[in-house]
Amino acid sequence: MTRRAWWLLILGFLIPGSAQVLAGNRKLGRFGLGATLGMWAAAIIAVLLYSFLRTPFISVVTQGWFLLVVQAFLLAYGVLWLVLTLNTFRLLKIIKAAPGARFWIAIATVIFLVLSVGGAGGAAYYAGIARGALGSIFGNSAPVAPVDGRYNILLLGGDAGEDREGLRPDSISVVSIDANTGAATIIGLPRDLLHVPFSDGPFHDAYPDGYQNCDVSACKLNSVYTEAQLRHPDWYPDAEGKGSSPGIEATRDAAEGITGLTVQFYVLIDMAGFSQMIDALGGVEIDVKERLPIGGDEHLNNVDEWIEVGKQKLDGYHAEWYARSRHSTSDWDRMRRQHELQEAILHQFTPGNVLTKFQAIADAGSQVVKTDVPQSMLGYFSDLALKTREHEITNLELSPPTVPDQDNPNFEHIRELVIDAVAPPETTSSDGP
Numbered sequence: 001m002t003r004r005a006w007w008l009l010i011l012g013f014l015i016p017g018s019a020q021v022l023a024g025n026r027k028l029g030r031f032g033l034g035a036t037l038g039m040w041a042a043a044i045i046a047v048l049l050y051s052f053l054r055t056p057f058i059s060v061v062t063q064g065w066f067l068l069v070v071q072a073f074l075l076a077y078g079v080l081w082l083v084l085t086l087n088t089f090r091l092l093k094i095i096k097a098a099p100g101a102r103f104w105i106a107i108a109t110v111i112f113l114v115l116s117v118g119g120a121g122g123a124a125y126y127a128g129i130a131r132g133a134l135g136s137i138f139g140n141s142a143p144v145a146p147v148d149g150r151y152n153i154l155l156l157g158g159d160a161g162e163d164r165e166g167l168r169p170d171s172i173s174v175v176s177i178d179a180n181t182g183a184a185t186i187i188g189l190p191r192d193l194l195h196v197p198f199s200d201g202p203f204h205d206a207y208p209d210g211y212q213n214c215d216v217s218a219c220k221l222n223s224v225y226t227e228a229q230l231r232h233p234d235w236y237p238d239a240e241g242k243g244s245s246p247g248i249e250a251t252r253d254a255a256e257g258i259t260g261l262t263v264q265f266y267v268l269i270d271m272a273g274f275s276q277m278i279d280a281l282g283g284v285e286i287d288v289k290e291r292l293p294i295g296g297d298e299h300l301n302n303v304d305e306w307i308e309v310g311k312q313k314l315d316g317y318h319a320e321w322y323a324r325s326r327h328s329t330s331d332w333d334r335m336r337r338q339h340e341l342q343e344a345i346l347h348q349f350t351p352g353n354v355l356t357k358f359q360a361i362a363d364a365g366s367q368v369v370k371t372d373v374p375q376s377m378l379g380y381f382s383d384l385a386l387k388t389r390e391h392e393i394t395n396l397e398l399s400p401p402t403v404p405d406q407d408n409p410n411f412e413h414i415r416e417l418v419i420d421a422v423a424p425p426e427t428t429s430s431d432g433p
Helices: 001-014 018-023 028-052 053-061 064-091 099-135 203-207 223-231 246-259 271-280 316-324 333-348 352-354 359-369 374-386 411-422
Strands: 149-160 169-176 184-189 267-270 284-288 290-293 301-308 310-314 369-371 394-397
Touching: 001 018, 001 064, 001 099, 001 301, 001 352, 018 028, 018 064, 018 359, 028 053, 028 064, 053 064, 053 374, 099 359, 099 369, 099 374, 149 203, 149 246, 169 333, 184 246, 184 359, 184 374, 184 411, 203 246, 223 246, 223 374, 246 267, 267 271, 271 359, 284 316, 284 333, 290 316, 310 316, 316 333, 394 411
Parallel strands: 149 267, 184 394
Antiparallel strands: 149 169, 169 184, 267 369, 284 310, 290 301
16 A cells, blocks of 8 residues: 555656546546646647747747736646645545655655646746736837848937936947847947937937037937937827837937938836846856946045956946946946946846746846837847857947047948948848748
């Protein structure tokens, strides 16, 4: 009877429903076996689809409705597993087992119950977290085709400081990605750039000769966001409905005017919660090239501490200061550090890292990141991101010495630099999804 109890217990855990078929209610056992085989089949199909049809597979499994179905299925299977485990324990007839084995059989039953029901419940919980995070971060519009074989994404690092009226993007870049190979170029746009042109739109109509005589204190590139957001939100009446904002749309028009690229999407990272994302990743590895102050003033008085030179793993607080610190270096150095940080984070988003820190990353992402990238394109961009990791990301900083005169830039020359950087002759691209 002791051997019988152990066999039924182990079989019931490994193949739910088998214990009932062998020694109990066969109708319940057949139902349990059918559910188990169905789960195994679904898992095998998922592995095969991920291996051979990764893009459409990820596109489906990241949809809210699919995650809701998965969540309901897991909860239902957890309840079934609970019923089968308790029923199996009754079939063990533990009272007839050897006295010395009864305690261990009972302990094993509890462990198997926690592993099975707890595992199903935990998976359902994480499916719910993923559904909420993806729904809050990504847009719900239709897929967008690449332009000239590339996807161009406006990347904004926003900072709503206590001394500022509204949020102002301190970091502005355009990430241009080859739609076929994943090769990426980050084009850094200096926030203090003057006389910026705009693509067709309200700001181009208001400032046909470039951004000057504006409605805010300084007519710099990063002031475009503030003016559109606080002074002229009516110029972009459809922005909120598209998951954007007047400030983002105006900055997009400026980025297109400067680079000559069509910018399909934006990603806004709120620096106020940036450190939370870094901590969720477990820190970020950076090769610090120069000693940087944390706090203090332009004369380096009252510095709280220093980020020292050398390779080190920065937590969220120190990584945020690595991106923000400005008093001992120039704005151009600051832009370079921000792009280094972006690349380091990209390379650290491995499947293993995301899975082991899933909840923290999901919680941080929903608070830190806002974008209009459609949720329906997540599969495509996930696949493209893996390709991007295989290439060295190139950088084009539109700052001195590349663009020496920031007050009167030669925008025709800038657009030529952009074309050379993002579309070298040997590059070939597909038409995207």
